[in-house]
Amino acid sequence: MYHDILQILNRNSAWMQWNLFLALIPLLLSFYLFNPTASSTLRWGTGFLTGMLGILSFSSITSISLALLRQGSILYLLFAGLLVSGIAGMDALCFPGRSRSTLWWFGGIVFILFLPNAPYLLTDIIHLIEDIRQTRSIWVLTLFAIPLYLIVLSLGFVAYTLSLVNLRNYLKSQHLSHWVIPGESSIHFLSAIGICLGRFERFNSWDLLTNPAQVIEQIIRYLKNPYDWIIIAISFMILAGLYYLVKFIIESVAIARRVSVIE
16 A cells, blocks of 8 residues: 555656646736735745745756756847836836836736646646556545545646636726636636647747747647637636636635634
8 A cells, every 4th residue: 555655656746746836836926916915824825835846846947947048049038028028118108007017017927828837737637547547556546646636636726716816806906897807718718728738739838938939830720720629618618617616615715704703
């Protein structure tokens, strides 16, 4: 039994730590971009967990950083910097009383780029199939492997939901409530494309900086192929459905806590 548990941890700990780290980055950003007055316990707890996972994934972070330095074109980086500055400038012109800084817009773009990593964790259920095949003990599967997967996958999607809830509340606070539904739908759609790019084409969020031509070319292929549209549409419906379900649960728990405090 202990041998099976160690084998499961050996096969899965690396990708679980790394993918959960990537999933928590947009949640952490969402607190500072959209909801800086959120509970300090929630913000610091998210920061602590993200930091711990980052330390455990230090080798991956180092290798990716070196790859970015080697592969990232200076022209692409300059273009990205000019794009962010241009967006911030347009924001200042259009909304002079409540414009956001260039740093805020940079964080917002990073938030959008990394957000698909959170629901992407749902696709890692395929690793459970391999564990079921290789694990001899039914007790290890039911009492350890399946609960472990449920915790990791749930954390990823809760991070996705909370990130969007923070964005939703921010839009409302900025008197942009009419953008909530279109914004959420657009993010579900972009995340569905991101999941397909990550699972089937093995692209990462940073490939838009190091390999933008291939990423854009693949997206165009997806949009031209009706079969890919079906996969994207199914992914979109799953994301939207789970998002509203998890949001309902989170809001119900929050309401119950407020009622208990009043009583």
